[in-house]
Amino acid sequence: xxxxxxxxxxxxxxxxxxxRVVIIPHISVDGDAAGSCxxxxxxxxxxxxxxxxxTCDSIPDYLRWLPHIPQAxxxxxxxxxxxxxxxxxxxICMLDHNTVKREGDLEPWVRESKAVKVMIDHHPDxxxxxxxxxxxxxxxxxxxxxxxxxxxxxxxxxxPDMANALYTGIxxxxxxxxxxxxxxxxxxxxxxxxxxxxxxEVVHRYIYETNKLSRLRLIGxxxxxxxxxxxxxxxxxxxxxxxxxEAYNYQEGDLEGVVNIPLSIxxxxxxxxxxxxxxxxxxxxxxxxxxxxxxxxxVHFNGGGHLxxxxxxxxxxxxxxxxxxxxxxxxxxxxxxAGI
Numbered sequence: 001x002x003x004x005x006x007x008x009x010x011x012x013x014x015x016x017x018x019x020r021v022v023i024i025p026h027i028s029v030d031g032d033a034a035g036s037c038x039x040x041x042x043x044x045x046x047x048x049x050x051x052x053x054x055t056c057d058s059i060p061d062y063l064r065w066l067p068h069i070p071q072a073x074x075x076x077x078x079x080x081x082x083x084x085x086x087x088x089x090x091x092i093c094m095l096d097h098n099t100v101k102r103e104g105d106l107e108p109w110v111r112e113s114k115a116v117k118v119m120i121d122h123h124p125d126x127x128x129x130x131x132x133x134x135x136x137x138x139x140x141x142x143x144x145x146x147x148x149x150x151x152x153x154x155x156x157x158x159x160p161d162m163a164n165a166l167y168t169g170i171x172x173x174x175x176x177x178x179x180x181x182x183x184x185x186x187x188x189x190x191x192x193x194x195x196x197x198x199x200x201e202v203v204h205r206y207i208y209e210t211n212k213l214s215r216l217r218l219i220g221x222x223x224x225x226x227x228x229x230x231x232x233x234x235x236x237x238x239x240x241x242x243x244x245x246e247a248y249n250y251q252e253g254d255l256e257g258v259v260n261i262p263l264s265i266x267x268x269x270x271x272x273x274x275x276x277x278x279x280x281x282x283x284x285x286x287x288x289x290x291x292x293x294x295x296x297x298x299v300h301f302n303g304g305g306h307l308x309x310x311x312x313x314x315x316x317x318x319x320x321x322x323x324x325x326x327x328x329x330x331x332x333x334x335x336x337x338a339g340i
Contacts, residue, residue: 003144006133007151010118013091013131014049014152021051022089022115026097027104028282029059030256031172031207033096036120036141038066038165040095043149043157054082056104060253065206066168067161075105082106089115096141096169098126098134120145123305124294139186142169146189160197167198172207175260179308218248219258227262233330234269236262239323242276259284272326276319283312283322296333300325 001009021044025033037053044051045068053072064070075082086092086106092115094100100107110117119129122141126134138144146166149158158166170190174181181187194200221244228237238259248254259273269291273284283301285293287308294310297303301312314322 001132003133003135003147004151006131007148009131010133010148011152013116013118014044014047016090019049019090020085020088021049021091021093022085023051023053023093023095024103024106024110025053025055025095026102027056028252029055029057029063030096031063032140032142032169034059034063034066034069035165035167035169035172036095036145037072038068038168039142039145039149039162040093040120041068042159042162042165043153046157046159047153052085054085054106056106058252060256061251062206062210062253062256063168066165079105083109086110086113086115089113091116091118094119094121094129095145096121096123098123100127120148125304137183139181139183140169140173142166142173143186143189145169146192155192155196158193158196160199163193163196163198164203167193167200167203168207171203172256173309175257175309180306212251212254214249215251215254218244218250218254221248222258223261229268230327230330233334234267235330236265236268236271237323237326238262238271238273239319240273240275241319242278245275259286263288274319274322274326279315281314281317281319281322283314283326285310285312292337295337296329300329 023037023041025037041051041053053068055072056075058074059069059072073081086109092110092113098121100110103110117129118131119126120133120141122136122138122144124136126132133148135144222238222240226239259271262268262271263286269288270293271286275282285297287293292307294305294307297305297310297312301314303310303312305311
């Protein structure tokens with residue numbers, strides 16, 4: 001199914017009356033997931049369609065300024081309400097993820113629901129959905145969603161709030177338009193958003209200039225005391241323990257962007273952040289150039305993502321074991337994929 005065919009099918013579906021739509025981002029919500037949920041919720045609401053945002057976990061504070069995000073229903077806090085909404089939904093929209101597995105605790109309830117499943121996403125290898133609007137060439141789901149919203153309701157339908165939300169996803173998923181943003185079309189979308197009321201300075205302030213002292217101290221500790229350079233390869237590893245998160249009063253989103261910092265070192269080409277959480281060890285991979293860290297995450301760490309930005313996880317292992325696994329698989333990765 002092409003993007004245009006998917007948009008046409010979604011437009012026809014949304015033309016029905018009395019619809020109840022549930023919008024779901026991926027677990028560990030980031031700027032693209034929150035921005036797309038905010039913008040699409042705004043569009044549906046403006047079109048007179050009843051909709052709810054349902055999340056597995058909580059949405060980070062730095063993204064809660066986005067319209068409709070504070071009203072999202074978290075499964076961690078209101079499991080019964082989430083189950084009810086999914087059972088009553090006519091349409092479930094999966095935004096910024098290519099598989100129901102990325103919905104965490106919501107997965108079994110989504111699979112059980114008889115609602116029409118709509119996927120709008122830009123990640124590789126998407127699973128099947130009733131309506132799948134997928135394009136791996138775009139910078140972000142928010143860039144793709146611009147085409148969806150304008151394709152269904154027209155360009156002038158977008159409000160400044162929607163423009164701010166869409167730019168939030170484009171900006172954060174490209175590291176401030178530094179990676180995965182070489183297509184001229186991306187900048188044409190940004191130009192359109194500016195014409196439609198985007199306040200770029202406001203978005204920038206909320207994303208990059210709203211900090212807590214505890215967050216800065218956590219980041220400082222990681223960079224000063226935890227950053228480790230591989231002795232043979234241009235790789236930095238950033239291990240973070242659960243105890244450190246607790247000591248610095250960690251809140252969701254406090255580590256956003258930290259994994260990108262080591263890539264500012266000229267001789268470093270890959271950065272891997274390894275974070276210990278209560279349920280599992282989470283990994284974030286970033287790279288420069290054509291180094292496909294999504295393959296490293298896919299083969300060894302139950303993950304995947306984009307060429308320069310990917311994630312993974314390990315369960316039933318200690319932080320030390322996962323760090324060692326990263327080091328042990330570095331030579332394999334560079335000899336197999338990076339040509340170094």
